[in-house]
Amino acid sequence: MAKITAAITGVGGYLPEYILDNNELSRMVDTSDEWIMSRIGIKSRHILKGEGVGTSFMGVKAVNDLLEKCDVDPMTVDLVICGTVTPDMFFPSTANLIAHKCGMKKAFAFDLSAACSGFLFGLVTGSKYIETGAARRVVVIGADKNSSIVDYTDRSVSPIFGDGAGAVLLEPSTDGSGVLDADLHSDADGGVHLCIKAGGSAYPATEETVRNRWHYIHQEGQAVFKAAVSNMSDVSLNIMQRNGLTPENITYLVPHQANMRIIAATAQRIGLPVEKCMINIEKFGNTTAATLPLCLWDYESRMKKGDNLILAAFGGGYTWGAAYVRWAYDGGDFSR
Ligand SMILES: CC(C)(COP(=O)(O)OP(=O)(O)OC[C@H]1O[C@@H](n2cnc3c(N)ncnc32)[C@H](O)[C@@H]1OP(=O)(O)O)[C@@H](O)C(=O)NCCC(=O)NCCS
DSSP states (O other), X not given: OOOOEEEEEEXXXXXXXXXXXXHHHHHHXXXXXXXXXXXXXXXXXXXXXXXXXXXXXXXXXXXXXXXXXXXXXXXXXXXEEXXXXXXXXXXXXXXXXXXXXXXXXXXXXXXXXXXXXXXXXXXXXXXXXXXXXXXXXXXXXXXXXXXXXXXXXXXXXXXXXXXXXXEEEEEEEXXXXXEEEEEEEEOGGGGGGEEOOSSSSSSOXXXXXXXXXXXXXXEOHHHHHHHHHHHHHHHHHHHHHHHTOOTTTOOEEEEOOSOHHXXXXXXXXXXXXXXXXXXXXXXXXXXXXGHHHHHHHHHGGGOOTTXXXXXXXXXXXXXXXXXXXXXXXXXXXXXX
16 A cells, blocks of 8 residues: 655745835844845845734634635644744644634644744644544644744844744645655754743743843854754755755755855755755745745745655754655646
8 A cells, every 4th residue: 555645735824914124124223234134134024013913813814825725624624733932822822723713623733832943843743643644634834923022122133033924734645745754853952042031931921031131032143053054954964865865856945044144054065056945034034933834835836746845944942853845736736
């Protein structure tokens, strides 16, 4: 019997309307378009505005986009996983809120906390439910409202992050497409370099935690930069070696969009021309768990069935990994 794999059979995405460009940011902190473009490679990022509007708002939009495109009845979805570090609240989970609002009433739903690797970890987790036959339809979401955790007085962090959501549908396949291999890691040794100190059970919100700005992202840029390049390239090389992938037969590297220089250095270390990388960092910035599905969403019309993709991510924790995905359909063909 042919092996059952989890194929990505559709992609949805959503970016909030408001665009914060480098010129506006330069009026908020001491920076410039030139510095941000040369050191990070981001021109603008989308920001979710509105009182009481959280990450689930964007997740709902992305999932509705996905289910409409694929013409899938929400009641047939078995499992919903949402990678996020900016949940609407501690509980109910954001996945649960999205499932409810999108009418996925028969699904069980949970959030997965792995920062910028959240979607990748969710994709691999969801694929196991498909491979074992425990689920036939899994929706995996990556969504973050980073504007809720960015200190807009900190010039080393505020240019990097934006808000957004992406989602994919996983379904069983026997034609050799889907999530074919993965190499995932975490190491809390790196946690101190990229974290949010307060707001959890160790340091619940107090006047002092707010005064100390402990509810915002703390980032030691250079340590994170080095770890991102070496870890993303190492796992990508491992995936290439294990699966007979070469720079010639890889169609795209789908790298986490943290910094254009991180993407370029990773591509160089695995011997891939930067033209083979999916890149949309300039217009969306780092949307944390949403970068990978938003890349797939952005490039969907250009992809062909059988394309070889390596998805690679790195994030707070540290967390990192890579997955080999063979694409399951041609471009924007939703008649399948
Ligand atoms: C944050 C980051 C862009 C900083 O770039 P860098 O080249 O490492 O810069 P440094 O931190 O060495 O700072 C160099 C100088 O630029 C300044 N600087 C930092 N941010 C600036 C900004 N937005 N505008 C202008 N100057 C800035 C610093 O204050 C420093 O000035 P000094 O030399 O007078 O002290 C870079 O380290 C990075 O991208 N790291 C990875 C972050 C990341 O990917 N996070 C998400 C991971 S999932």
